[in-house]
Amino acid sequence: MDNNKIGTYQFVAEPFHVDLTGHLTMGVLGNHLLNCAGFHASDRGFGIATLNENDYTWVLSRLAIELEDMPYQYEEFCIRTWVENVYRLFTDRDFALVNKEGKTIGYARSVWAMISMQTRRPADLLALHGGNIVDYVCDEPCPIEKPSRIKVTTSEPAATLTAKYSDIDINGHVNSIRYIEHILDLFPIDLFKTQRIRRFEMAYIAESYYGDTLSFYKEEKEDGSYDIEVRKNEGEVVCRSKVMFR
Amino acid sequence: MDNNKIGTYQFVAEPFHVDLTGHLTMGVLGNHLLNCAGFHASDRGFGIATLNENDYTWVLSRLAIELEDMPYQYEEFCIRTWVENVYRLFTDRDFALVNKEGKTIGYARSVWAMISMQTRRPADLLALHGGNIVDYVCDEPCPIEKPSRIKVTTSEPAATLTAKYSDIDINGHVNSIRYIEHILDLFPIDLFKTQRIRRFEMAYIAESYYGDTLSFYKEEKEDGSYDIEVRKNEGEVVCRSKVMFR
Numbered sequence: 437m438d439n440n441k442i443g444t445y446q447f448v449a450e451p452f453h454v455d456l457t458g459h460l461t462m463g464v465l466g467n468h469l470l471n472c473a474g475f476h477a478s479d480r481g482f483g484i485a486t487l488n489e490n491d492y493t494w495v496l497s498r499l500a501i502e503l504e505d506m507p508y509q510y511e512e513f514c515i516r517t518w519v520e521n522v523y524r525l526f527t528d529r530d531f532a533l534v535n536k537e538g539k540t541i542g543y544a545r546s547v548w549a550m551i552s553m554q555t556r557r558p559a560d561l562l563a564l565h566g567g568n569i570v571d572y573v574c575d576e577p578c579p580i581e582k583p584s585r586i587k588v589t590t591s592e593p594a595a596t597l598t599a600k601y602s603d604i605d606i607n608g609h610v611n612s613i614r615y616i617e618h619i620l621d622l623f624p625i626d627l628f629k630t631q632r633i634r635r636f637e638m639a640y641i642a643e644s645y646y647g648d649t650l651s652f653y654k655e656e657k658e659d660g661s662y663d664i665e666v667r668k669n670e671g672e673v674v675c676r677s678k679v680m681f682r
Numbered sequence: 683m684d685n686n687k688i689g690t691y692q693f694v695a696e697p698f699h700v701d702l703t704g705h706l707t708m709g710v711l712g713n714h715l716l717n718c719a720g721f722h723a724s725d726r727g728f729g730i731a732t733l734n735e736n737d738y739t740w741v742l743s744r745l746a747i748e749l750e751d752m753p754y755q756y757e758e759f760c761i762r763t764w765v766e767n768v769y770r771l772f773t774d775r776d777f778a779l780v781n782k783e784g785k786t787i788g789y790a791r792s793v794w795a796m797i798s799m800q801t802r803r804p805a806d807l808l809a810l811h812g813g814n815i816v817d818y819v820c821d822e823p824c825p826i827e828k829p830s831r832i833k834v835t836t837s838e839p840a841a842t843l844t845a846k847y848s849d850i851d852i853n854g855h856v857n858s859i860r861y862i863e864h865i866l867d868l869f870p871i872d873l874f875k876t877q878r879i880r881r882f883e884m885a886y887i888a889e890s891y892y893g894d895t896l897s898f899y900k901e902e903k904e905d906g907s908y909d910i911e912v913r914k915n916e917g918e919v920v921c922r923s924k925v926m927f928r
Contacts, residue, residue: 452713452859458852467698509852600867601874606704606755613698621846625892628847646871
């Protein structure tokens, strides 16, 4: 019964998708996770293609990834995904990252809302399709912490950039994956040579657009993790992130 | 007979792989082409995994892509690839881009060398594996112009950036696909709203590394195309590109 609730998707770590250590980049993993969410939802009648006909779309609010290991160049791996909870305005979707030996080497949690593309207002998930999204809720365990609170107080940006053509998606927004890449580019490469990312979080708060100036504020915390806040045009917060190295 | 000479690989245009117009980006297409080259070579005993054991690797020298159309978000497409010529120091590999209706909507040409990873010197392709790479040469037509001469004379860079973590591949070099993205980021987004890229060329000349300052020199030609030259640290030319819009 729960088999149909869990979607499993195969991948291989392509050469231009790995970093200097030969491991899959966090941005590419994020892309795969979001694609799996899309495949899983589509196959069950809740995909963007179906929703778009009705003028609704999914919006990613939070993503938290925790890893023991990352696939190495040319290695096959798979991603499993399922719905953990459905509330009126949010749904929790979990993921497991499984290596070529079948061992689970990481988990991810995500929080999604659905909005009307006309009004940009949230939709009631429990009213959608007669409420049958709850039939897909699955009690598969996802043994990692929920997304945490991210707080940045510094007023000195670690980096600033202007959103360009390659940053922009079909909706005219800076795409969710590009933020991940720009955030990891705040760290010196020597850190990636000696340490691996154990946990990575994103909180998507507002959209940014072509030509926006994005400022990245970075702060090291007492536990050695880094909190990052991205603001556009020196004002509104666009997203926040937490990076914990091991 | 020629069937085994041509490799065919299936793809779908993923949401984070399309640009603001909803069409696959040139960088992602380039990535797929290079992956197909890898799959095709591996399946026939000339892949990097096999070569690495013998301390050889493929190096991409030129890439020219000419397109009538580009796959749209969520569309399936396939890429066909074959070897056109093998010389002592270079091989020409061609590609066709086929849309979901089975229509060929673009072609690409590429030129590759093989080098020793110890000495960085080129290897003799005709001596490799007893010369049997020539058995895969195929006379499938590739009706687009060969890579052209690209010349930039301006001394005023259109943009400058520093190579960061996300730019770097497993070899410690700025990866071939990132150059494509950075080059297209030289153009204002309005150009992509009203025009499509008809032809795109890359000439890879030297490697650049983490921390290198990359300067992008751009020049509009009489025929309306743009020639771009990328230099590192205000000196050596790293790559050149030509972009023709329609």
